[in-house]
Amino acid sequence: MALLKHPRRCRSLAALSLFALTARGLRSQEAHPEYEVKAAYLLNFARYAAWPGSGGSEAAGDLVICVLGHDPFGAVLDRTVAGRTVLGRPVRVLRPANRAEAGPCQLAFVGGDRRSEIEPWLSDLSDRPVLTVGDGAQFTDAGGAIGFVVRDRTVRFEVNLDALRHSGVKLSSRVLALASRVEGEAAR
Amino acid sequence: MRRRVGVACLLALASSAAAAQQRSQGDSLADLDLEQLARVKITSVSRGPENVGQAMAAVFVISQDDIRRAGATSLPEALRLAPGLQVERLGAQNWSITSRGFADFTTNKLLVLVDGRAIYSPLFAGVFWDSQIMPLDDVERIEVILGPGGTLWGSNAVNGVINVVTRAATSTTGGLVGVRAGTEQHINTTARYGLPLGRSGAIRFYGTYLDREPIELADGSDAEDAWQSGGGGFRMDLDRSARTHLTLQGDAYRASSEQTVREALPDPPFARSVTGPVDLNGFNLLGRWSRQTGEASDLQVQAYFDRTVRDQQPSVGRTAVNIGDIELQHRFLAGRRHSIVWGAGYRIADGGLDGTFTTALDPAQRTTHLAMVYVRDDIELVPARVALAVGSKVEWNSYTGIELQPEARLRWTPGSRHTFWGALSSPVRSPSRLDADIRFIAGGFPTSPPTYLQVRGNPDFASERLVEAELGYRGELSAHFSVDLSGYYGWYDELRTLTPGAPFAEDGHVIQPVTITNFGKGHSAGGTAAIIWRPAPRLQVRGSYTFLDMADTLDVDAAAGTTPNVNPGLSPEHQAGLGLYAALPGGVSLTLSGRYTSPLRNPRVGPYAEADARLGWSPSPRLTLAVVGRDLLQRRHAEFPGEHYLPRRGQLQLTWRF
Structure with a gap:
């Protein structure tokens, strides 16, 4: 009592x-494998993101994390999200093969490090409320919202505010405060 | 009431603790918050200790924090922080460093790497520690493996591996000036400046200057080995894409000192002391390309060139060695349970010695080759519980041809806090120029006509071989206390010996040849225990103890007259260390450390106990001031034969970042 x-x-x-x-x-x-740490980041980004129309409290339906293109995670991502919920919503991993299958994605990791691999996916997603995450500073340069960077054997990330605003997804200031770099018109 | 709250909370805590413990380690990352994730270190792409079978070996890591807290200003000083290494100083800038015994003036069973570049010399398979003058401010960590390095590491990893890893240029942008001044080490300064290159790259430059006093001899006179050195270098890192990294780095140095050598003569008085200048210089250039191709899979290609010139006129002569090396390593997952690493490498070493009458190589100049391929499979026998690693390295060298070096390692992790490991491996120390080609006058005798001893290299010298069994345990006994135990038993064979031949007459002298042979064998046993205790968040205590038994265990397997070339009397039976680090309020920190070494038996030196202290103050994140005292317990002490006495000494250190 x-x-x-x-x-x-x-x-x-x-x-x-x-x-x-x-x-x-x-x-x-x-020390941990790099993509185990990145998988844990994806779960955290989902926790601190608000999608348009949801009001951030919608408890219905699964939260869908997609891996598009080259998949560097293997089973790691599935293991990380297994049994986890975000604001009460179970988390599910999808690996769509094309734009049509990518419909349910709310957070999308776009694999690959050549612009020619990344840009088609980004343009497919550009008119949807999807939080895009990828590898490297060139991911945010190419129009992605969050790019992982490895510094001093730790995983950090950069944020492209223009891309974020364009997607309509809102990120908690807590995430922005931890970004190693925030760029875009909105940051100036 | 308050007490009951406490009990209820404790119960809640206990249940949450139990729940947390039941989760496997892979899941625990997902529990971390963003702030915590940003601090988690990831496994290095290179063959770091995490990748060496996730430490199925006695591995210790010296971090940049450890180096800074100890106030270490040279690589050997930093290596004193690793449990189990025997680090003895024998002059202003000379050191004997080994692991698991076999200490000598020319220790030769250690692989030492700086950012992937092997720095042991092909002349004698040992390291010229005096010319390693890198600034420690840019070192990220030093990985120390006691015992056989195993398949993944390069040649010569018989009794241990020391791997120095400097920070990527992307984490050293901005300026740093370090000035250390004091007694004995008059001045030791470094300056570094790093700047970004484009969006995802950086480059840094450094310069360093060191001026040391001569060391005192037994009779109070100085050893005339005052030392000045200067050097500089750069490192550039570029992320060509998210998973492709490019590193280019280089160093150049020059040093001058004096040396007094007792050399043998073929005629009366048969021995004399000569003092003369020592001039050293060298440079190296290394490039590395790595690409991560997925989780736990990567490809790395590395190449370097290294030139080392040593002009030691007293007695030795001038050596110049050029080394070119190229290596490839590929790591990938095969199925769910196999992680495979394979690689190949080739090294060419060219050069030799313009010798003196006392010391020469025959042939003076020679080109030697070393090629290797290796493969190792890490198999998860029971996921997260039992892992087995098997592999072998196949090496080809100019002296002995093909050498097979297999290993098997097993790890058992009964719970997340306890790890047991065992290993059986068989590394070799392949011949050096000294073993194959040396001509050295070891002593003269007043016979008529006069006789002198000439040590002669042996072109048929075989590799020295070790078969070693190891066992270890690593445990986190509580949140504040961790322990690391390791023990080994090693069987050595084909160890270096000296065999006298038939005397012959030449130029009015009788020459007694002594040929380098491989008749030594024996065993060695020992172990290391290390603890880390954090009684409070800002207080850390470290202790270590190392035991070594190699006295009376080495034998000669040949007819009378052959003598071993290993002197177990230079390796102490016991070594112990204790260190305390306290972070005090107001940016003040205190480090105290003590060490004890049992006596060297032949010739007898020590025992000695010494202590160091450092009081540091950081009034701002940019500025650190420190007072460092070294070897404070005695006015002077000796650590190795040769009558060099190290004084008690003090130093002021200033580090400014901008």
């Missing part, structure tokens, strides 16, 4: 201890 009377203090303690444990688990393993 005491627990109920002081839920706030207890929760903060619990959160703290959970962090300590995960941090310890991580330390024991030291």
Whole structure:
């Protein structure tokens, strides 16, 4: 009963201890495969994104993360999202082969590092409310919203605000604050 | 009431802790927040220790933080931070560094790499530590493997691997000036400036200057080995695309010192001390291209050129060696359980020694080749629990032809906090120019006519071979306490020995030839224990202990007269270290460390215990000031035979970033 009377203090303690444990688990393993870290980022981007019309609280339907083009994740992404929910919505991974199959995508990782691989997908998605994520600064240069960059053996990301605004997806300021670089008209 | 809240919370904590522990490690990343993810280190594309079978070996990593906290200003000083390495200083700028015994003036069973470039010399298979004058500010980490390096590492990884990794230029933009001044090491300065290149690249340049006092000899006179060196270099990193990286780097240096050598003469008085100048210079250029082709799969191509010139007029002469090296490595997943790494490499070394009467090579100049292919398969036998790695390296060298170097390693991870590993491997130390081609006058005798001993290299010298069994345990016993234990038993064969031949007359002297042979064999055993304890968030205690048993274990498998060329008496039986780091309020930090080395038995040196201290203060993130004291316990102490005494010394360090 005491627990109920002081839920706030207890929760903060619990959160703290959970962090300590995960941090310890991580330390024991030291380093992680790059795409395991990137998969965890995708889940986090979904947590801090709001899609137009949803109001951010819609609990109906799955949240769909797509991998388009070259898939560097293999089974890692599926393992990462298995059993996870975002704002109460189960997360599902799709690997559409073409534009028509990409309809349900809300967050799309576009694989490949040549502009010729990336740009067709970006133009297919440009009129839809899809948060696009890809590899490298050239991904945001090509019109993608979030590009992963590897710095000092950590995974960071850059944000193209113009592309984000164009898609209609809103990202929490928390994500923007952590971006190693934010570009676009809106940033100036 | 308050107490009951506490108990309830504790119960809640315990259950959440249990739940957290039940999750596998792969899932725990998904629990992390953005801020935490940004700090998670990813496995390096290169063959870092994480990739060496996820540490199915005794691996320690010295981080940039560790180096800075210790106030280390040279690579050997930084290597003292690794448990299990034997690091002894024997002059102003000379060091003997080894792992698992076999310490000597010319230690030869270690592979040392700087950003993928092997820095052990093909002349004697050891490292000229004096010419390694890189600035430590740009070192990202130093990976130290005790014991056989295994398939993935290059040649000579018999008793250990030291892999120095510098930071990518993309993480060193901006300026840094480091000035260290004090007693013994008068001045040691580095300056670095890095700037971005386009959207996803960067380049940095550095310069460094070092001026050391001579070291004191037993009688109080100085060893006349004062040292000045200067160097500079650059590193450029470009991300050609998200998964394609290009690195180009180079260094150049020049150093001058003096050296006093006791050399043998063929005539009376049969020995003398000569003092003369030592001039060193060299440069290297390395390019690396890597492409990540998917999760846990990548391709890397690397090539370098390295020139080392040493003009040691007293007794030795002038050596100049040019090395060209090209390597390829490919890593990929095969099915769900196999991670395969294979690679190939080729190295050409050209050069030699313009010798003196005392020391020469025959032939003086020679070109040698080294080619290798390797493959290793890491197999997940039971996912996340048991892994097996099997592989072999096949090496071809100019001296002995084909050498097979197989290994098998096994890892058992019963829980996320405990790892047990074992390994069985068989590396070789292939011959150097010294083994095959040396002509060295080792001593003269007042017979009539006078006799002198000439050590002669042996073109048929075989590779020294080791078969080693290792066991290890790594555990996080609590959130604040981790332990690392490793032990080994090694069988050595074909070790270097000296065999006297039939005396003959020449130029009015009797020459007693002594040929380098391979009749040594024996075993060596030992182990290392290391702990890290974090009793409070801003306090860290590290301890280590290393035991080595190689006394009376080496034997000669030949007729009388042959003597071993290994002196186990130069390797201490016990080494221990204890370090404390405390981050105090106001940007102040304190580092205290002590070390103990049991006596060297032949010739007898030590035992000694010494302590270092560093008090640092960072009034702003851009500026750090520190006072460093080294070897504080005694006015002077010796670490190795040769009568060089290291003084107690102090240093002021200033580091400014802009």
